[in-house]
Amino acid sequence: MTTARSRASLLWAAESFVRQFAQEDPGARDPDERVREIAASVAAFGTYTHTSEELTYGARIAWRNSARCIGRLYWQSLIVRDLRDLTHPDDIAYECFEHLRMATNGGKIRPVISIFAPDRPNRPAARLLNEQLVRYADDPRSARHTALLQEMGWKGGHGRFEVLPLMVQVAPHRPPECYELPEDAVWEVPLVHPHHPGFAALALRWHAVPAVSDMTLEIGGIHYPAAPFNGWYMGTEIGSRNLADADRYDLLPVVAQLFGLDARDERTLWRDRALVELNLAVLHSFERVGVTIADHHTESRRFLSHIQREERHGRKVPADWSWIVPPLSSGSTAVFHRYYDPPDPLATPAFRHRPMP
Amino acid sequence: MTTARSRASLLWAAESFVRQFAQEDPGARDPDERVREIAASVAAFGTYTHTSEELTYGARIAWRNSARCIGRLYWQSLIVRDLRDLTHPDDIAYECFEHLRMATNGGKIRPVISIFAPDRPNRPAARLLNEQLVRYADDPRSARHTALLQEMGWKGGHGRFEVLPLMVQVAPHRPPECYELPEDAVWEVPLVHPHHPGFAALALRWHAVPAVSDMTLEIGGIHYPAAPFNGWYMGTEIGSRNLADADRYDLLPVVAQLFGLDARDERTLWRDRALVELNLAVLHSFERVGVTIADHHTESRRFLSHIQREERHGRKVPADWSWIVPPLSSGSTAVFHRYYDPPDPLATPAFRHRPMP
Ligand code: HEM
Ligand code: HEM
Numbered sequence: 181m182t183t184a185r186s187r188a189s190l191l192w193a194a195e196s197f198v199r200q201f202a203q204e205d206p207g208a209r210d211p212d213e214r215v216r217e218i219a220a221s222v223a224a225f226g227t228y229t230h231t232s233e234e235l236t237y238g239a240r241i242a243w244r245n246s247a248r249c250i251g252r253l254y255w256q257s258l259i260v261r262d263l264r265d266l267t268h269p270d271d272i273a274y275e276c277f278e279h280l281r282m283a284t285n286g287g288k289i290r291p292v293i294s295i296f297a298p299d300r301p302n303r304p305a306a307r308l309l310n311e312q313l314v315r316y317a318d319d320p321r322s323a324r325h326t327a328l329l330q331e332m333g334w335k336g337g338h339g340r341f342e343v344l345p346l347m348v349q350v351a352p353h354r355p356p357e358c359y360e361l362p363e364d365a366v367w368e369v370p371l372v373h374p375h376h377p378g379f380a381a382l383a384l385r386w387h388a389v390p391a392v393s394d395m396t397l398e399i400g401g402i403h404y405p406a407a408p409f410n411g412w413y414m415g416t417e418i419g420s421r422n423l424a425d426a427d428r429y430d431l432l433p434v435v436a437q438l439f440g441l442d443a444r445d446e447r448t449l450w451r452d453r454a455l456v457e458l459n460l461a462v463l464h465s466f467e468r469v470g471v472t473i474a475d476h477h478t479e480s481r482r483f484l485s486h487i488q489r490e491e492r493h494g495r496k497v498p499a500d501w502s503w504i505v506p507p508l509s510s511g512s513t514a515v516f517h518r519y520y521d522p523p524d525p526l527a528t529p530a531f532r533h534r535p536m537p
Numbered sequence: 538m539t540t541a542r543s544r545a546s547l548l549w550a551a552e553s554f555v556r557q558f559a560q561e562d563p564g565a566r567d568p569d570e571r572v573r574e575i576a577a578s579v580a581a582f583g584t585y586t587h588t589s590e591e592l593t594y595g596a597r598i599a600w601r602n603s604a605r606c607i608g609r610l611y612w613q614s615l616i617v618r619d620l621r622d623l624t625h626p627d628d629i630a631y632e633c634f635e636h637l638r639m640a641t642n643g644g645k646i647r648p649v650i651s652i653f654a655p656d657r658p659n660r661p662a663a664r665l666l667n668e669q670l671v672r673y674a675d676d677p678r679s680a681r682h683t684a685l686l687q688e689m690g691w692k693g694g695h696g697r698f699e700v701l702p703l704m705v706q707v708a709p710h711r712p713p714e715c716y717e718l719p720e721d722a723v724w725e726v727p728l729v730h731p732h733h734p735g736f737a738a739l740a741l742r743w744h745a746v747p748a749v750s751d752m753t754l755e756i757g758g759i760h761y762p763a764a765p766f767n768g769w770y771m772g773t774e775i776g777s778r779n780l781a782d783a784d785r786y787d788l789l790p791v792v793a794q795l796f797g798l799d800a801r802d803e804r805t806l807w808r809d810r811a812l813v814e815l816n817l818a819v820l821h822s823f824e825r826v827g828v829t830i831a832d833h834h835t836e837s838r839r840f841l842s843h844i845q846r847e848e849r850h851g852r853k854v855p856a857d858w859s860w861i862v863p864p865l866s867s868g869s870t871a872v873f874h875r876y877y878d879p880p881d882p883l884a885t886p887a888f889r890h891r892p893m894p
Contacts, residue, residue, distance in 0.1 A: 420868045446834045452866045477803045509809045511777045511864025
């Protein structure tokens with residue numbers, strides 16, 4: 181059952197989306213007519229269906245609206261895969277793997293989003309339980325997921341950098357269906373250091389494509405809970421956070437030892453130096469095998485170009501300073517030395533976090 | 538002339554300060570009695586005078602309230618110099634130099650504040666035009682001050698790291714009186730690098746005491762425009778900002794060259810590496826000559842202790858994330874991985890910026 185109130189708020193959200201689309205894109209349909217059509221659908225079924233143009237536009241604007249994302253310069257180039265007719269978990273898993281192949285693109289990473297069926301009144305859609313399409317079982321960040329999988333009988337998760345199976349949950353309170361990722365869908369980069377041959381012996385690696393899979397895409401009042409999206413990596417995500425954070429792989433002490441740094445005294449700046457070595461290894465290793473990656477200085481400048489370009493179109497660029505500013509040498513990146521329009525939590529279309537089930 | 542309205546708001550501010558003091562300090566005077574006394578003074582003169590206990594408490598709380606300051610763990614140890622009877626610029630300058638000597642303390646830096654006469658109704662007090670008691674003429678940040686001094690006939694400002702004279706302005710629209718800082722009041726640290734002997738040839742140096750001199754201290758509705766205060770340096774202020782920022786000394790390219798880094802390609806992380814070398818030189822050089830300085834990892838942990846301690850006293854610690862989190866290796870400092878209570882722009886006592894004259 182949908183209430184009169186939820187229908188009214190859905191209509192309101194739909195109308196404001198349709199009008200925004202028409203305003204930004206002269207090729208869009210007559211908004212009055214489209215609003216009438218949506219109203220009829222909502223009256224009859226409690227919901228409505230986006231045209232594929234609306235879906236594409238909506239997903240791109242959701243990216244443009246992501247206040248935490250430094251990579252928004254290329255929002256218009258997002259490849260939108262319309263997979264709304266898929267609801268069977270086998271199909272969803274299959275297309276997630278296809279997503280990874282398409283995004284990987286032989287190393288020349290492309291931003292892609294795959295949009296599966298939306299929630300319908302009293303019929304929530306399938307969702308992916310994984311935080312990202314590719315996550316490692318021994319990453320402390322995956323502890324709950326790894327434990328869940330093992331409870332369900334997964335035999336893996338004892339080695340290093342083992343990729344978690346994909347968990348597709350077709351309905352709330354149902355156990356997820358699990359799928360091992362095919363090898364050819366997951367490109368990985370072995371980490372080596374340009375000047376220290378011993379680095380390779382640490383046997384570190386990371387995957388090529390960061391694809392967030394647990395956020396809900398909201399467009400015009402419609403919720404797409406299964407809508408994994410990816411960009412390319414900015415090196416610091418791997419070198420300064422995933423591999424370095426004390427509650428992630430916590431590798432600074434290991435790297436410090438390899439480079440002979442004195443880790444007993446903070447004032448040797450051993451942490452800072454180990455970070456530089458680790459980040460250098462990440463950038464160098466991706467580049468060496470031909471996988472797109474951005475350094476934080478370049479990506480910072482691109483973000484400022486993005487702001488300039490958006491402002492020429494009369495649009496603000498809300499941004500979350502503490503997420504935008506890179507975690508390495510922040511004071512020396514182009515994005516540090518200014519404030520931004522504050523994030524607008526009501527802006528839509530949007531990607532939204534949901535509580536972990 | 539003071540208006541009824543400005544008197545009412547002064548009284549309101551005074552009363553809330555007096556009550557806060559009484560609540561926090563059982564040794565404080567009976568607040569009801571003190572409020573009546575202040576009311577009588579405001580009725581007669583349009584203002585009132587803090588007791589020296591109120592002044593000390595007020596200055597310390599202003600520090601504790603500074604949402605941008607990572608160094609607040611030691612707020613109770615602030616040395617408060619009561620110099621409210623001084624109004625002649627010669628005396629003010631003399632006591633600013635004494636401040637520096639007392640703060641320097643043979644290298645064992647002590648946090649000190651010197652509080653000169655407050656603004657009175659229709660009689661604004663003297664103020665210092667300098668941003669800090671010690672600033673260099675060739676620091677691009679001082680460009681306006683250097684130009685102003687030269688217009689007024691100052692012959693200096695052509696060398697490197699020349700200390701700007703102190704500018705004491707006794708009344709608005711009056712030209713400031715200028716005073717050269719005595720050599721023994723300004724300790725400076727020549728910068729050397731622990732492993733690279735060539736670093737010393739860059740002939741860099743920095744002064745020992747950061748003493749902010751252009752903020753107004755506000756306590757219970759009374760404004761003290763001349764109230765310079767200092768802590769000790771956190772290394773990144775010098776190594777990652779003052780010497781590194783492109784609009785300050787912009788030394789990363791110079792350091793990169795010294796260390797043979799390839800500055801044509803961002804992906805060599807030459808900026809990040811040069812930053813580490815510069816910061817290491819700063820910490821090492823201060824330590825070598827026995828001048829207190831904090832590294833950003835240690836100061837970050839102290840700030841978290843501060844929060845814990847304040848919470849045990851039932852107090853929040855408003856903090857400005859983008860100022861608190863250090864500009865070097867931010868992701869690997871203890872303060873990065875959380876949010877803080879938002880700054881409260883109405884909190885008093887407080888240090889406030891004022892528009893540059
Ligand atoms: C094209 C290259 C891209 C780069 C370099 C990039 C970079 C980043 C970075 C560094 C973060 C912060 C991550 C963190 O600290 O955990 C971020 C967050 C985010 N990005 Fe991007 N991004 C890219 C593409 C995309 C795309 C294609 C989308 C969506 C279509 C997107 C949406 C987001 C969102 C929603 C967040 C916030 C995630 C959260 O709240 O956990 N980004 N991005
Ligand atoms: C004891 C050692 C201290 C340390 C290590 C310290 C550290 C810092 C740092 C790193 C900043 C940011 C500076 C910037 O990025 O420009 C800051 C800001 C600030 N600190 Fe402290 N501080 C100390 C003592 C004090 C004292 C004694 C006071 C006042 C009594 C104070 C009041 C402030 C204020 C008001 C700001 C903000 C300045 C502005 O808005 O420009 N600090 N502090």
